[in-house]
Amino acid sequence: MSTEPQNTPNAPSDVAYDVLILGAGAAGLMCAWEAAKRGARVLVVDHANKAAGKIRISGGGRCNFTNLDVTPKNFLSQNTRFCISALKRFTSQDFINRVAGAGIAYHEKTLGQLFCDDSAQQIIDLLLEGCDGAGARVQTKTKIIAVAQTASGFTVNTDRGAYKSAQVVVATGGPSIPKMGSSGFGYKVAEQFGLDIISPRAGLVPLTFEDELLARAKELAGVSVDAEVACGKTKFAEGLLFTHRGLSGPSILQISSYWT
Ligand SMILES: Cc1cc2nc3c(=O)[nH]c(=O)nc-3n(C[C@H](O)[C@H](O)[C@H](O)COP(=O)(O)OP(=O)(O)OC[C@H]3O[C@@H](n4cnc5c(N)ncnc54)[C@H](O)[C@@H]3O)c2cc1C
Incomplete structure (x- = not known):
């Protein structure tokens, strides 16, 4: 309730x-x-x-309320040490315990990602x-x-x-x-309050094709495949989905945060 x-x-x-x-x-x-x-x-x-x-x-x-394997490397920040003490004091297991304690049923989907059953x-x-x-x-x-x-x-x-x-x-x-x-x-x-602001940019988002590529890939909309996507030295091997606008799926959402 x-x-x-x-x-x-x-x-x-x-x-x-x-x-x-x-x-x-x-x-x-x-x-x-x-x-x-x-x-x-x-x-x-x-x-x-x-x-x-x-x-x-x-x-x-x-x-997807947490992941079994949460480390500071999963947090993108100009100050890579910023999250360390918070993660030490409150771990993903601490949150899992609260979810389980409330009787919420959950399951692991892939790569340690935990989702509610309901x-x-x-x-x-x-x-x-x-x-x-x-x-x-x-x-x-x-x-x-x-x-x-x-x-x-x-x-x-x-x-x-x-x-x-x-x-x-x-x-x-x-x-x-x-x-x-x-x-x-x-x-x-x-x-x-006079604080420095880093301009926000999109992260964990789908990517769109330009018109010419979109026309060529139109027939593929709805097709999903396992893929390895890379940007520079960063790589993710997970699902990739062709959409009516471009690419989506877990590997694309992940790499979008590194896209330059
Ligand atoms: C489609 C989608 C799916 C996602 N799935 C996941 C997932 O499965 N797992 C995961 O971990 N993350 C997921 N995320 C990301 C996650 O939702 C966000 O990281 C998270 O909600 C951020 O929490 P927050 O409290 O910082 O901000 P928000 O959730 O945006 O909360 C901000 C709150 O502030 C209020 N607010 C804003 N402006 C004002 C104002 N001027 N006055 C008063 N109140 C205001 C808003 O109404 C809102 O309630 C997803 C995001 C999207 C968009």
């Missing part, structure tokens, strides 16, 4: 929150759950009607129930108007009240797929 809040009264704005999280996606909900477990007073706000829209469509609706909604419910159980409040349908720094922390003005918090976590995700709630808002906040 989903604990997603609908038409609930506004979160009180006369409370001093410890952590105010902007964005109720995978990152925001996990952060809320963990912060509340440690005793913090936590509020999550999101402008979408429902939390975690992208999890709902992830993994073809079954959510529905990605089970992962959303796991996160929302985790937040609820730890005492974090998740408030959707909340438009953020402004974020301001104050002497004691931050004030976030929204169309449902002005919320004060010692700390603010920006977890509004990347700019892809705006109909799922993405807005690029995090980049504006980073700019406001």
Whole structure:
């Protein structure tokens, strides 16, 4: 059963929150759950009607929620050491234990990828129930108007009240797929606070053919093969799918992050 809040009264704005999280996606909900477990007073706000829209469509609706073999090498970053301590303190097995503990049936597809047997909604419910159980409040349908720094922390003005918090976590995700709630808002906040921004670029995406190649490959749309695809020294050996626009499938999604 989903604990997603609908038409609930506004979160009180006369409370001093410890952590105010902007964005109720995978990152925001996990952060809320963990912060509340440690005793913090936590509020999550999101402008979408429902939390975690992208999890709902992830993994073809079954959510590839983790991998049996997760290492820092799997994370692309200018600072390759950035994720090391986080991965040491919370391993993929820790998340698998939470999934199994909630009675969610799952299976390994290929190369250690774990998917729900039934529905990605089970992962959303796991996160929302985790937040609820730890005492974090998740408030959707909340438009953020402004974020301001104050002497004691931050004030976030929204169309449902002005919320004060010692700390603010920006977890509004990347700019892809705006109909799922993405807005690029995090980049504006980073700019406001004078942080350097690396221009975002597409990753884990299908590739499109130019017109001439598309015409030649038209007949192949729908055909899938096992392939090794390479860009420079990086290679992936997985499925490849010809589509009506170009190429997709796991090997292409992976190599797209390296495409130059
Ligand atoms: C089709 C597809 C399939 C995928 N499948 C998988 C998969 O199987 N496994 C996997 O690990 N990853 C998968 N991903 C990637 C995964 O969905 C993302 O990496 C993940 O959702 C990112 O989480 P996030 O919390 O950073 O951002 P998001 O999930 O984008 O969450 C950001 C939240 O912030 C809210 N928000 C944005 N702007 C504002 C604003 N201005 N004010 C208030 N709220 C705002 C949004 O409504 C949203 O709820 C898939 C992605 C897609 C598109």
